Amino acid sequence: MHKPTSPPPRFRRALGLALVPTLALGAAPAMAAGTQAGTTIRNTASASFDGNAGTTTITSNTVEFKVDEVLDVAVAGKDSGDASTRAGATGQVRTFTVTNAGNGAEGFRLVASGTVGGNGFNPTVTSIVLDSNNNGIHEPGVDQVIAADGTIAAMNPDDAVTVFVISTVPADAANGQRGAVSLTATALTGSGAPGITFAGQGTGGGDAVVGATRSTALAAGAFVLTRATVTLVKSATVVDPFGGSRAVPGSLVTYRIAAAIGGSGSVAGLRVTDTIPTGTKYRPGTLTLNGTALTDGADSDAGVASATGIDANLGTQAAGQNHTVQFTVVID
Template sequence: MMIAPVGGAKHRLLPSCSTIALLAALALPVQAQAAGTRAGSTISNTASASFDTGAGSTTVDSNRVDLLVDELLDVTVDSSNPAEVPTTPGATGQVLTFSVTNNGNGVEAFGLTTIANAGGDNYDPVITQIYLDNGDGLFDFGTDTLYAAGANDPSLDPDQGITVFVLATTPGTVVDGNRGIVSLVAAAKTGTGTPGTSFVGEGEGGGDAVVGSTGADGEDAGTFLVSAATVTLVKSAVITNTLNTADPIPGATITYTIVATVAGSGSVSGLAITDDIPADTSYVPASIKLGGSALSDAADADAGDYNGTRINVALGTVAGGQTRTVTFQTMID
C-alpha cells in the first residue's frame, strides 16, 4: 500500500499542536466516476496512542493531517440516437442527439467539437450547428441555445449531464444506403491529457485538477443512413389490327404500357406519369388504366386525365420496392 504524500501542491498538510507528533497517512483511491466527495473538501484525520506508564493509562493525540481533495477531470459522451438516423440526399437540418456528462467531482466547463471526416463511412456530413438543449430532450430551434465555442461552453456540476444536438446537411450526391458518421467531442476546459496528468492549483477549491480515466475528453459517434429512392420507367407497345396481325398499319390500335419501378429504401412523392399522344395517331377515349383499373379522361377525383394532347396519371407517394403500371391506347391515323 502506497503512502499518500502530505506535502506539496496536491495535498496540503495543516499541522496542529499536540504532545506527541504521530503521522497517520491515508491512501486515497482515484475513481473514474464522481466519487461523491466534492473537490475542495478537506479530509481530516488524527491518530491517538494509549499506554500505561505504571501510574495509570494515558492517551495522547497526534497532529491533525488535513488533505485537500483534488478535482478529478472526467467526462463521458454518449450517442442518444436509438439507431441510425434516416436522411435523404440534399437534406438540411438533420439532427444527431448526444448526452454529455461530467463524471468528475467538481464544476467543470466543457468545450464541444465535432468530427465528420474520420473515415469508416460512405460520406462526410456537413456540420452546420451545435445546439444545447433547454432541458426537455427535444430539439427546437426556437428554445434551444445555439452553441458558440468559448462563449457558452456548458458548465456542469458533478454527475450533471446535458443533451447536445448536432445539425448537419447531407450532400446531394449520396445514394441509398450510404452512411455518414459524426462524432461529438467534449473536452474539459481546465485541460485534457493522459490519465494522471495534473494541473497545479487549477481544481475547484484551490486544489489540483487531475485528469481521470477518460482523458477528460469524451467522444461518441452517431450515424446518418441515407434512405433514398430512384424511379425507372419501361415503356412497351402492342399492335392490334383488323387483319389480326401485329403490323402498325393505318387503323391499327397501339396499346402502350408504362411500368414505373421505385427502388431503394426510401420513397418518392408526387410521382406522376405523363405521355404525349404521338403524331399521326389519335387517342382512344377512356383507354387509360392504372393497374388494370379504368380511369376517366376528365380531370376529376381519380388519378388519370387526358387534356387533348397527352395523358397523365398521378401516382402520389410510392415506396421503394413497388411498381405502378399505366396503359392507354392510340389509333394510327
Template sequence: MTRPHSVPRLTRRAPIHRRLARVSVIFWLLLAGAPALAAGTPAGTDIENIASATFDGPGGPVTIDSNTVIIKVDELLDVTVVRTDPGDVITNPGKTGNVQSFRITNTGNGDEAFNITVNTANGGDDFDPTLQQIAIDSNNNNVYDAGVDSVYVAGSNDPVISPDQSRTVFVITSTPSGIANGARANVSLTATAVTGSGAAGTAFVGQGQGGGNAVVGSSGAVAVANGFLAVQSTSLTLVKSASIADPFGGQRPVPGAIVTYRLVATVSGTGTLNNLKINDPIPSGSNYQTGSMTLQTSAAAAVSLTDAADSDAGIFNGTRVTVAAGNVTAGETRTVTFRVVIQ
C-alpha cells in the first residue's frame, strides 16, 4: 500500500486567518487591561513575537512557525519637578523654618531612585536664605510634618518613585536678619536619576530595571524647579474663639444654642498689610444668624455689617462670611464677630 505523502516537521493547524483573529482578540484584551504609562511599556517587559507561514499541502492547509524573537524593553530615565506652593512663600527677616514644597514625578517606565539637591544661591534675586534641611513627605499628605517626614540624606534615602508616580519634597530654610521688606529669594530643587543622566539617548548597559539597559529620555534624566521666598516685614496672626448661649441659660452646645464666633486679626512687625480679608465658612450642623456680623478696629467700637454685597465691608454668600478689613498698619487689630444657631 502506498502511504500518503507527508511533509517532515510540519503540523496541520487551523487556517491562519482564524489563528490570527484569536491572537488579535487576546492582544487587545491584554492592552485594554494594561495601565497607561507616560513612557509606555514597563521596563524589563519581554516582547515576544513568532511569525508563521502557511501553504496548501496534500491534505489541506499547512502552517509552520518561525523561531521566537524576544526583545526586553529598556528602562527610560525621565523626570519632572514642579513647585506646588501657589505663590511666593512669605518670610520675615531672621525667620527660621520657611517651608517650600516641590513635587518630583517619574515620567520614565521603571522604578527609579532620584538624587535631590537644593540651591539657595541662585543669581538675580535679592538674598540667599540658609538651607536647614530637605524632607520627604513620608505620609503623603502634602503638608510638612516636623518629626514625621523623613529628613533627606543624599545617597541614603533617595526616594524611589514608580512610573507615573510622584513624591512631595519640602525645602526648609532660614532667612537672614536685616533683609529689606519686599526682597525675594530664588530657591531651586533639582532631581536627578540615580542610575544616570546626560544627553537623550545615552545608554547605561545592563543597569535598567529587569536586566535591560537604562536609556536617558528627553529630560536628560534631570529636572529643576524654582520657588520663591518673599520678605514681608508685617506679619499676621488670626485667633478664633467661640462663646455659647443655650436656650436654658447655660453654655452647652445643644440644638438651638447660639454660638458667637470671634476672629481677631493682629498685624505685627513694621509697615502695612494691604487688602486684608477675613473669611470663615459656616460650620456644618449650624445656620448663620442673619445680620449678626460686626467689624471692630483697634481704636473704634464694633460696627454692624449687612449680609448683602453692598457698600460696607461684610458679605454672607450663603455658605461663609467675608469681611474686607482693608489696609492694616502694624500694631493694629481687626475683630470680626458673627453668630450661628446649632441645628
C-alpha cells in the first residue's frame, strides 16, 4: 500500500511558477489533465539594455521542473437503457467504458458488484471481460476475461477500454423487479482525497497526485425481469348433417384454441399442438391461424396438419398478444 504524503517542496515550487496552467487543469477534471506527466518545463529570462558599448543582453539562470502525474479516471455505462431478462438467466451483459482521465500512463483495478442500492434483486457477477477487438460486442472465447475483481494494464492519457460485466439473475427474481450491477475503477497507484501525493510514483519519475475524481469512479447498469405467461382456452362447435348441433356420425366439429400471452416481456418458441380425437378424422385444409388458412404440409407457413394432429408454430410472442388456432374434424 502506497503511503500518501503532503506535496513536496519541489511540487509547491512548480505550483508557484506556473499558477495559470495549474488552474486550467483543475477546471476540467473529467478530461486528461493537460501536459503529460514526466514532461520537463524549462524557462530562462533575458534582459537587454543600452550602455556605453551599445546594446547588451543578459540571461538569467534557467528554472525547470518536471510535470507530476494527476490520477483521474472516468467510468460510464454504454447501454441505452435497462435490459430485459428472466429469472435464472445466465451470461447477462452490461457494458461500460473506462477512461484514463489523468495525464500519465496508469493501470486500474476493476471491481464489479451486483449489490446496488435500490435493487429489487441482486445479480450475481461472474466475471469482468475486456473487449479485446474493440467492436463493442461481447464475444465469449474472443474477449479477455479478468474475473470479477481484476486489473487492467497501464493506459495512456485519454485512452479508453470497453468492459463487459457478466452476471446471473437469481432464480427467485420476481416479474417487474429491477437489479443493477456496478463497475468501479480505481487507479493502481492510489486514491483518496484530491491533492494526496504519492512521492516518486508518477509517470516519468515525478510524483503522482490524486485528482478531482479521487482516482476512483463508478457507474451502474440494470436489468428488468420480464416474465410472460401463456394461457390456452379450447372450445368446440358441432354442426350435424341435419342442420343441428348434435354429435352424431358425419357431424363436423370445429375446435378453436385461443392462446393469450400475459405478464410482461415475451415468450420464445411458442407452439400450439393438438391431437385428432379417436373416433374422428381430420378434415384436410381446415387449419387456420387468426382466421388465415394454413397449408397442411410442412412448408414456409406456421402450420402442419395430418391424420394424427395439428401443430401451429407461433415463434416469439410479446405479452399482450392473442392468437387463435382452428381446425375441423368429422365424427366417424
